[in-house]
Amino acid sequence: DIQMTQSPSNLSASVGDRVTITCRASQSISRWVAWYQQKPGKAPKFLIQKASSLETGVPSRFSGSGSGTEFTLTISSLQPDDFATYYCHQYHSYPWTFGRGTKVEIK
Amino acid sequence: QVQLVESGGGVVQPGRSLRLSCVASGFAFRNYGMHWVRQSPDKGLEWVATILYDGSDEKYADSVRGRFTISRDNSKNTLFLQMNSVRVEDTAVYYCAKIYSIPPTPIDYWGQGTLVTVSS
Numbered sequence: 001d002i003q004m005t006q007s008p009s010n011l012s013a014s015v016g017d018r019v020t021i022t023c024r025a026s027q028s029i030s031r032w033v034a035w036y037q038q039k040p041g042k043a044p045k046f047l048i049q050k051a052s053s054l055e056t057g058v059p060s061r062f063s064g065s066g067s068g069t070e071f072t073l074t075i076s077s078l079q080p081d082d083f084a085t086y087y088c089h090q091y092h093s094y095p096w097t098f099g100r101g102t103k104v105e106i107k
Numbered sequence: 108q109v110q111l112v113e114s115g116g117g118v119v120q121p122g123r124s125l126r127l128s129c130v131a132s133g134f135a136f137r138n139y140g141m142h143w144v145r146q147s148p149d150k151g152l153e154w155v156a157t158i159l160y161d162g163s164d165e166k167y168a169d170s171v172r173g174r175f176t177i178s179r180d181n182s183k184n185t186l187f188l189q190m191n192s193v194r195v196e197d198t199a200v201y202y203c204a205k206i207y208s209i210p211p212t213p214i215d216y217w218g219q220g221t222l223v224t225v226s227s
Contacts, residue, residue, distance in 0.1 A: 032211055034213035034214070042219075043202060043217035043218060043219055043220060044152070044202075044214075044217055046207070046213070046214065046215045046216070049207060049212070049213050049215075055215070087151075087152060089152075089213060089214075091211055091212065091213045092211070094154075094157075094166050095154055095166075095168050095169070096142075096154035096157075097154065098151060098152035098153070098154070099151075100151045101151060101152075
């Protein structure tokens with residue numbers, strides 16, 4: 001199985017901060033990575049697919065990059081609505097796997 | 108808009124069975140592969156199973172293969188997960204999910220989830 005190691009697991013930041021979350025795959029997965037945002041008690045929300053393609057309606061302050069085994073999600077200027085948990089996900093091969101999440105909290 | 112509404116969760120004893128359902132609307136269900144993904148505090152998000160748009164192929168996580176069966180009824184826009192011989196470690200919120208496009212493609216929409224608790 002492909003392991004997705006996400007870091008950090010927790011992150012404290014202020015409104016306006018630039019935030020970067022990293023995900024490392026245990027083997028090369030080309031660019032078959034998606035990112036999701038989840039708020040307490042809610043289902044995950046689709047943000048990015050194919051490492052860097054922003055889903056329609058997702059604010060442009062979100063961006064993704066990477067290929068092979070290293071991937072990042074960046075929020076250029078953190079907004080109050082962005083405090084949530086973020087997950088990376090590989091869909092290169094089955095079984096699909098997810099990172100353990102990064103909880104972004106208010107400093 | 109896309110809606111996925113799960114039902115069928117609840118408390119079940121180890122070794123018993125449970126059937127989850129997911130009714131889809133707002134898109135052409137018959138044209139999309141579907142997934143079940145579960146989430147628990149211990150294991151986080153865990154992919155469970157997938158079924159092709161026409162039901163002709165299925166794939167399972169090792170942890171559920173041989174115990175769970177994914178199926179669909181395209182005439183009723185409904186996805187199912189038959190859970191047999193459940194274990195304590197199957198306790199989780201179960202999400203029904205739709206794929207974004209033609210594979211390889213991730214999930215774009217998730218249901219609200221249904222909680223399954225396995226306990227004696």
